[in-house]
Amino acid sequence: MFKRILIVVLIVAGIFACSSSDDSNSGSSTNDTYNRTAMLTNIADNIIIPGYQNLGTELSALVDAKNAFVANVDQTNLETLRANWFSAYQSFQAVQMFQIGKAEEILFEEQMNIYPTNTTDIENNIANGNYDLSSVNNNDAVGFPAVDYMLYGVADNDAAILTTLSNTNYSNYLSDLIDRMQTLTNTVLTDWTSGYRDNYITNTANVESGAVNQTLNAYVFYYEKRLRADKVGIPAGVFSSTPLPSKVEVLYKEDNSRTLLLEALNAVQDVFNGKAINSNIEGESYKNYLIALDRNDLVEVINQRFDAARTKIEALNTNLKTQVETDNTKMTEAYDALQLAVVSLKSDMLSAFNVSVSYVDADGD
Numbered sequence: 198m199f200k201r202i203l204i205v206v207l208i209v210a211g212i213f214a215c216s217s218s219d220d221s222n223s224g225s226s227t228n229d230t231y232n233r234t235a236m237l238t239n240i241a242d243n244i245i246i247p248g249y250q251n252l253g254t255e256l257s258a259l260v261d262a263k264n265a266f267v268a269n270v271d272q273t274n275l276e277t278l279r280a281n282w283f284s285a286y287q288s289f290q291a292v293q294m295f296q297i298g299k300a301e302e303i304l305f306e307e308q309m310n311i312y313p314t315n316t317t318d319i320e321n322n323i324a325n326g327n328y329d330l331s332s333v334n335n336n337d338a339v340g341f342p343a344v345d346y347m348l349y350g351v352a353d354n355d356a357a358i359l360t361t362l363s364n365t366n367y368s369n370y371l372s373d374l375i376d377r378m379q380t381l382t383n384t385v386l387t388d389w390t391s392g393y394r395d396n397y398i399t400n401t402a403n404v405e406s407g408a409v410n411q412t413l414n415a416y417v418f419y420y421e422k423r424l425r426a427d428k429v430g431i432p433a434g435v436f437s438s439t440p441l442p443s444k445v446e447v448l449y450k451e452d453n454s455r456t457l458l459l460e461a462l463n464a465v466q467d468v469f470n471g472k473a474i475n476s477n478i479e480g481e482s483y484k485n486y487l488i489a490l491d492r493n494d495l496v497e498v499i500n501q502r503f504d505a506a507r508t509k510i511e512a513l514n515t516n517l518k519t520q521v522e523t524d525n526t527k528m529t530e531a532y533d534a535l536q537l538a539v540v541s542l543k544s545d546m547l548s549a550f551n552v553s554v555s556y557v558d559a560d561g562d
Contacts, residue, residue, distance in 0.1 A: 229489065229490055230489075231485075231486050231489040231490070232481065233401040233409050233486075234398050234399060234401055235480075235481040236409070236471075236480075236481040236482060236483075236485065236486060237397060237398040237400075237401065237408050237409065237412070238398045238480075238481070239471055239473075239480030239481045239482065240412065240468070240471075240482070241389070241394050241397055241398055242394075243471075243473035243474065243475075243476075243478070243480055244291075244467075244468060244471075244472075244473065244474055245292065245295050245389065246386070246389050246390065246394065247473070247474040247475050248288070248291040248292040248295075248474050249292055249382060249385055249386040249389060250386065251288045251291070251474065251475075252285065252288040252289055252291075252292055252382050253379070253382050253383060253386055255281070255284050255285035255287075255288045256285050256375075256378055256379040256382055257379065258281050258284070258285075259278070259281040259282055259284075259285050259375055259378075259379070260375055260376065260379050261281075262274070262277045262278045262280075262281040262282075263278055263371065263372055263375045264372075265277070265278075266278045266362075267368045267371070267372055270359055270362055270363045270368070271359065272355060272359065275348070275355065275358070275359060275362075278348065279348050279349075279450070282341070282344050282345075282348060283450065283453060285341075285378075286341045286447070286457060287456070287457065287460050289309060289310065289341065290457055290460040290461045290464050291460070291464040291474060293306055293309075293310060293419060293423065293461075294415060294416050294419035294420070294423075294464070294465065294468065295412070295415060295416075296415045296418075296419070297408075297411045297412060297415050298385075298388060298389070298393050298397070299384060299385045299388035299389070299393065300385045301415075303381065303384060303385070304333070304336070305381055305382075305385055306423075307333075307336045308330075308331075308336055308339055308340055308377070308381055309339075309340040309341060309378060309381065310340050310341050310342065310446075311336050311337045311339075311340060311342065312337075312341075312342040312427075312444075312445075312446055312448065313337075313342065313443060313444055313448055314337055314338060314340075314342035314343045314345065314346050314448075315337040315338050316346055316350070318334075318335065318337060318338035319338045319343055319346060319347075319370070322335070322338060322370060323366045323367055323370045324366070326366055326369070328370075330373060330374070330377050331377075339374055339377065339378075340374070340378060341378070342446075342447075342448070343374050344371070344374055344375065344378075345447055345448065345449045345450055346448075346449055347362070347367070347370070347371045347374065348371075348449070348450070349449035349450045350448070350449035351367070403550075403551060403552065405553070405555050409550070409552070410552050410553075410555070411555075413483075413546075413547060413550065413552050414552070414554065414555045414556055416465070416468060416542075417539075417542050417543050417546075417547065417554070418556045419465070420465050420535075420538070420539065420542060421539050421542075421543060423461075424458075424461050424462065424465065424535065425532065425535040425536060425539060427444075427446070428445075428446055428457070428458050428461065428517075429458065429517075429528060429531055429532045429535060430532045431444045432444045432445045432517060432518070432521050432528065433521060433525055433528035433529050433531075433532055434521075434525065435529065435532055440521045440522075440525050440528075441521075442517075442518045442521040442522050443518070445517045445518045445521070446458070446517075448518065451516045451517075451518050451519065452515050452516050453515065454515070454516060454517040454518065455510065455513050455514065455515045455516070455517055455520075456515070458510055458513075458517070459507065459510055459511070462503065462506060462507055462510065462535075463507075465503070466500070466503040468482070468483070469482060469483050469484055469499060469500070469503070470482055470484050470500070471483070471484060471485060483546065484496050484499075484500075486550065487546065487549060490549055490550075492549050495541065495545050495546060495549060498541055498545075499538060499541045499542065499546065502534070502537045502538040502541055503538055505534050505537070506531065506534040506535045506537075506538060508534075509527070509530050509531040509534040510531050512527060512531075513527055513528065513531060
């Protein structure tokens with residue numbers, strides 16, 4: 198009798214275990230009926246793809262300006278090249294947060310915007326003329342920050358910069374930097390328009406590899422680490438014993454560092470609200486998802502915190518390096534305002550969506 202009871206218990210336990218295993222791997226653990234495909238479609242078609250298209254257009258203009266400059270190194274062509282570089286840098290702020298798919302695979306962000314740039318590596322590359330810009334060892338010697346150095350920091354004044362860039366080794370490196378940025382962007386855009394988009398909008402399962410989960414984690418990671426920490430917190434000395442003004446974005450073209458910070462915050466808020474890149478039309482978004490879950494209160498809090506952070510940022514000097522050096526309190530106040538939204542996004546919003554944080558929280562905040 199005891200053996201029969203034991204057998205029955207084991208059979209029941211086995212069935213329960215299999216059932217539990219099936220449930221845990223089903224990828225349908227959300228308890229809502231929100232149309233995730235509609236949200237992903239809006240994000241892909243009206244935000245991500247147009248964002249990369251805009252960046253591609255800006256980089257194409259940058260390549261043309263670079264070619265004209267290399268052919269005729271003069272002040273007029275230098276100013277045109279600088280203007281096109283900064284326009285492309287502004288467009289980049291709208292897509293940096295989407296480190297998923299091909300962008301994640303090719304380390305797009307790491308090859309486009311690691312700062313501060315390593316001027317020693319740049320000068321060594323230029324001197325020996327034998328470099329592999331795709332190497333991870335050169336991630337801090339390429340991209341927008343490297344071009345910033347080449348156009349503004351390679352010498353003390355414009356006359357000296359023109360003389361330096363007239364050197365073939367320097368002009369070749371500048372040319373290679375910009376050409377590679379265009380190639381990387383075209384690689385990501387082509388992937389989105391050649392099949393990845395279709396897989397993306399239907400990959401709605403609530404699992405770590407699901408498109409919603411990946412996009413949300415990339416979004417929150419970008420806001421917390423790249424925007425809040427890299428652009429503001431690190432230069433302000435939040436994570437160090439003293440401020441680090443040389444860690445600002447756009448170190449050499451100093452007067453426009455605040456512009457990129459505002460562009461980044463605007464892009465983050467637009468994605469939250471589902472606002473299209475090229476119009477004021479709002480589609481399905483994280484905001485709509487929260488509303489569908491009866492979390493209008495959280496929508497209001499998140500937008501209020503974005504707006505409050507923007508107000509603090511707009512009060513900063515256009516040159517964030519100068520701001521840190523002259524009145525760092527305003528920088529730390531901007532950081533504190535940005536931090537409030539981290540709590541709302543990372544804890545409250547992800548919890549509402551039943552999405553787990555999949556990235557490593559290295560600084561513990």
